[in-house]
Amino acid sequence: MPHDSATEIRILDAARKVFYQKGFGGARMDEIAQEAGINKALLHYYFRSKQQLFEHIFNEAYDRFLPEMIRVLGSEASLEEKIRSISLYYHNLLTENPLLPIFVLKSLQENPDALALRLGADRPGNPARMVGMLMRQIGEAVEEGKYKAMDPQNLIINIIALNVFPFIIRPVLSRMMGMKDEDFITFADMRKTAVPNFILDAIKGDTPDALPPQV
Amino acid sequence: MPHDSATEIRILDAARKVFYQKGFGGARMDEIAQEAGINKALLHYYFRSKQQLFEHIFNEAYDRFLPEMIRVLGSEASLEEKIRSISLYYHNLLTENPLLPIFVLKSLQENPDALALRLGADRPGNPARMVGMLMRQIGEAVEEGKYKAMDPQNLIINIIALNVFPFIIRPVLSRMMGMKDEDFITFADMRKTAVPNFILDAIKGDTPDALPPQV
DNA sequence: TCATAATTTTACCACCTGGTTAAACCATGC
DNA sequence: GCATGGTTTAACCAGGTGGTAAAATTATGA
Numbered sequence: 090m091p092h093d094s095a096t097e098i099r100i101l102d103a104a105r106k107v108f109y110q111k112g113f114g115g116a117r118m119d120e121i122a123q124e125a126g127i128n129k130a131l132l133h134y135y136f137r138s139k140q141q142l143f144e145h146i147f148n149e150a151y152d153r154f155l156p157e158m159i160r161v162l163g164s165e166a167s168l169e170e171k172i173r174s175i176s177l178y179y180h181n182l183l184t185e186n187p188l189l190p191i192f193v194l195k196s197l198q199e200n201p202d203a204l205a206l207r208l209g210a211d212r213p214g215n216p217a218r219m220v221g222m223l224m225r226q227i228g229e230a231v232e233e234g235k236y237k238a239m240d241p242q243n244l245i246i247n248i249i250a251l252n253v254f255p256f257i258i259r260p261v262l263s264r265m266m267g268m269k270d271e272d273f274i275t276f277a278d279m280r281k282t283a284v285p286n287f288i289l290d291a292i293k294g295d296t297p298d299a300l301p302p303q304v
Numbered sequence: 305m306p307h308d309s310a311t312e313i314r315i316l317d318a319a320r321k322v323f324y325q326k327g328f329g330g331a332r333m334d335e336i337a338q339e340a341g342i343n344k345a346l347l348h349y350y351f352r353s354k355q356q357l358f359e360h361i362f363n364e365a366y367d368r369f370l371p372e373m374i375r376v377l378g379s380e381a382s383l384e385e386k387i388r389s390i391s392l393y394y395h396n397l398l399t400e401n402p403l404l405p406i407f408v409l410k411s412l413q414e415n416p417d418a419l420a421l422r423l424g425a426d427r428p429g430n431p432a433r434m435v436g437m438l439m440r441q442i443g444e445a446v447e448e449g450k451y452k453a454m455d456p457q458n459l460i461i462n463i464i465a466l467n468v469f470p471f472i473i474r475p476v477l478s479r480m481m482g483m484k485d486e487d488f489i490t491f492a493d494m495r496k497t498a499v500p501n502f503i504l505d506a507i508k509g510d511t512p513d514a515l516p517p518q519v
Numbered sequence: 520t521c522a523t524a525a526t527t528t529t530a531c532c533a534c535c536t537g538g539t540t541a542a543a544c545c546a547t548g549c
Numbered sequence: 550g551c552a553t554g555g556t557t558t559a560a561c562c563a564g565g566t567g568g569t570a571a572a573a574t575t576a577t578g579a
Contacts, residue, residue: 094556096556114329114330115330115414117535117537119536119537127558128557128558128559129536129537129538130538130539130540130558130559131556131557131558133538134556137538138537191409191413194472194473195410197475197476198406198475201479217480217481217482220481237505240494240498242481242491243495243498243502246469246470247499249473250465250466250469250470251462251465251466254461254464254465255465257472258409258461258464260412260413260416261412264412265432265435267432276457276458279458283455284462286509287458287462287506287507290452290506290508290509291502291509292502292505293509294502294505294506294508294509311526332565332566333567333568334565334567342527343527343529344567344568345527345528345529345530345568345570346526346528348569349526352568354568
């Protein structure tokens with residue numbers, strides 16, 4: 090059982106690169122091998138199958154990006170502080186790993202059930218439980234009259250949407266609005282404060298949630 | 305050259321279904337043929353190659369969902385009316401075609417350049433031009449003092465993000481937060497008014513865009 | 520009715536893909 | 550040196566993939 094050998098690290102680096110770009114179905118074992126500077130048989134020597142190699146990469150991503158998020162959500166900070174922290178956190182995470190959102194989405198769509206156990210597991214630090222905590226905090230802040238009445242679940246989705254979406258549609262932005270790489274970086278950088286401001290203004294507003302449409 | 309024959313329609317229905325679910329790379333010609341109740345050779349008889357069949361489906365999606373959006377953006381309505389209209393429009397579109405966003409994202413990532421010409425073409429009704437018009441309208445409304453100072457591009461991304469994102473992460477919602485199909489429909493239905501209210505409160509708020517983070 | 524063209528099927532091919540086998544290579548200890 | 554065990558490679562295989570050829574079937578019109 091090899092552990093942390095130079096070869097294994099090179100394989101994981103290559104696999105991460107290829108899987109992130111192409112997803113499970115689109116990735117080719119030969120391409121990963123070539124990217125790692127070895128041949129395909131050796132790849133199977135270290136990781137028995139494509140599936141096992143993929144799971145290494147997916148779990149690694151999961152373990153890398155979740156703990157910090159859980160720390161933020163579970164802290165004693167105020168709602169405003171949390172909203173600002175989450176925005177900064179996503180900004181840093183996605184600037185360093187731009188392909189992460191699409192990778193997760195693709196994986197979840199290609200193989201929904203295999204990942205369900207991981208996401209749904211009822212252990213401490215479980216994301217669902219953390220989201221539940223944040224929802225309670227939102228509910229309390231609303232009852233105290235700090236913010237207008239709203240559905241906590243709705244707010245959480247909005248927070249994540251505003252922070253993650255630009256990275257998901259980055260290719261659209263670059264082709265449709267002619268946004269170059271440096272433009273995107275400037276844009277994303279500006280949003281790391283503009284987004285929490287936008288959210289905080291929204292939840293302080295006076296329009297109740299259930300207002301019917303006027304068009 | 306066959307046109308609109310019953311077989312061709314069955315093929316397009318089948319291709320739409322399979323391509324939407326699995327993307328270009330994941331789709332199998334045999335599966336499309338079986339779904340259409342014919343065999344693979346006939347598929348190639350109607351559409352010479354997988355690539356051509358795929359482009360039919362992609363262009364069809366593009367032509368179906370864009371004109372109405374352009375009509376909304378190009379109308380004489382006020383900014384508030386447009387924001388409400390866009391939210392309703394996305395809600396209807398994505399409720400009827402839940403797989404559309406992921407299909408577009410996947411396609412754009414798999415084959416970015418082939419679709420660039422379509423998105424970037426400088427013809428009237430070109431999306432980039434419509435977005436430009438909306439950006440000018442936002443800028444004017446801000447100058448009139450109706451809303452706080454903000455970056456128009458930022459607002460457009462926020463509008464789209466809040467409307468589209470829930471449909472993109474629907475699989476996450478169902479597994480992580482235990483949201484059943486009927487729950488999601490209720491949730492999305494509520495958002496079609498909650499989202500424009502959220503946005504309008506946000507842009508009426510008093511926090512300037514450039515406030516530095518406080519955490 | 521029957522020739523002609525359009526439609527549909529059967530059988531097939533070349534190529535790619537994940538995975539395996541067996542042999543070769545190489546470090547280590549004696 | 551050389552035996553041993555972990556590491557790496559070349560060669561290969563079975564199954565699946567997009568695509569094609571040619572025969573069979575069905576519609577069309579004179």
